[in-house]
Amino acid sequence: MRSPRSRRVAAAAAAVPAATMVTVLTNSPPAAAHGSMSDPPSRVYVCKNEGPESPDSAACKAAVAVAGTQAFYDWNEVSLLEAGGRHREIIPDGQLCSAGRAKYRGLDLQRTDWPAKRVSPGTFTLTYHATAPHSNSNFEFYITRAGWAPSMPLRWSDLVHLRTFVNQNPTTFTQWTINLPQRTGRHLLYSIWQRVVGSAEAFYTCSDVDFGGGTTTPPPTSPPTPPPTSPPPTSPPPTTPPPTTPPPTTPPSGGTWAAGTAYSVGATVSYNGISYVCLQAHTAIAGWEPPNTPALWRTA
Numbered sequence: 001m002r003s004p005r006s007r008r009v010a011a012a013a014a015a016v017p018a019a020t021m022v023t024v025l026t027n028s029p030p031a032a033a034h035g036s037m038s039d040p041p042s043r044v045y046v047c048k049n050e051g052p053e054s055p056d057s058a059a060c061k062a063a064v065a066v067a068g069t070q071a072f073y074d075w076n077e078v079s080l081l082e083a084g085g086r087h088r089e090i091i092p093d094g095q096l097c098s099a100g101r102a103k104y105r106g107l108d109l110q111r112t113d114w115p116a117k118r119v120s121p122g123t124f125t126l127t128y129h130a131t132a133p134h135s136n137s138n139f140e141f142y143i144t145r146a147g148w149a150p151s152m153p154l155r156w157s158d159l160v161h162l163r164t165f166v167n168q169n170p171t172t173f174t175q176w177t178i179n180l181p182q183r184t185g186r187h188l189l190y191s192i193w194q195r196v197v198g199s200a201e202a203f204y205t206c207s208d209v210d211f212g213g214g215t216t217t218p219p220p221t222s223p224p225t226p227p228p229t230s231p232p233p234t235s236p237p238p239t240t241p242p243p244t245t246p247p248p249t250t251p252p253s254g255g256t257w258a259a260g261t262a263y264s265v266g267a268t269v270s271y272n273g274i275s276y277v278c279l280q281a282h283t284a285i286a287g288w289e290p291p292n293t294p295a296l297w298r299t300a
Helices: 004-027 043-050 058-067 102-108
Strands: 035-039 122-130 137-144 159-168 173-180 186-195 202-210 268-271 274-278 297-299
Touching (some): 035 202, 159 173
Antiparallel strands (some): 137 159, 137 186, 268 274
């Protein structure tokens, strides 16, 4: 028969693993939250689904050419760890889709051919794909202003607030219903997922949508030549031809490359003593220097 002392020792020994387990569970860090808009799909979600190594669309091919494939394997991390609601303070104009991160700078390309979901004004249901949902989060949704075009850089002043949902507990696929205003042509839906409890991390998405009804500029036509008011003389007097002048020389259209400058196709710039020719119209941002963006520039 076991003595009272031996029973107390055995009970204490049995309690050690349980206490250790409680300590491990208590000290485990919370799961990181990650995700992106899946409907309408964000730019990073579109390129992820097309396949980072061989995307289908010209826009995704250009985005991969600018920043590589890794951004689209890490499609659910377009985020800033210490945002804490300071989005407009820490993300520069022109870099909203990338959250100001060079890794995702391909998402900021100003193109008119990003794959876009067809939408209409009125009630619309959004779907967000969270690979690591986190409770107590706020979700903000915006749309670009009337008159904005995808060939323009996206600035904070271009966004019109639609709806904010606070204290949300997202699941893997979470839906919200918003109202889309009257718009025509292509626009962007922009979202901010701000974690509130346990982290200041925020996630950002740009989703291209098309309301249709956009107008296109017809090609110019030559006006008809008016009929002469009087018959031309049968024997025109001799005229002295004007002096021949050499054609004007066209100066370089870009000067020295500089962030914040809008460049058109064919513009030439110099950078570190080397001349480059613009391949795609865009507004330059830091990180898009000509040697770093072969999709945008080639050597002259």
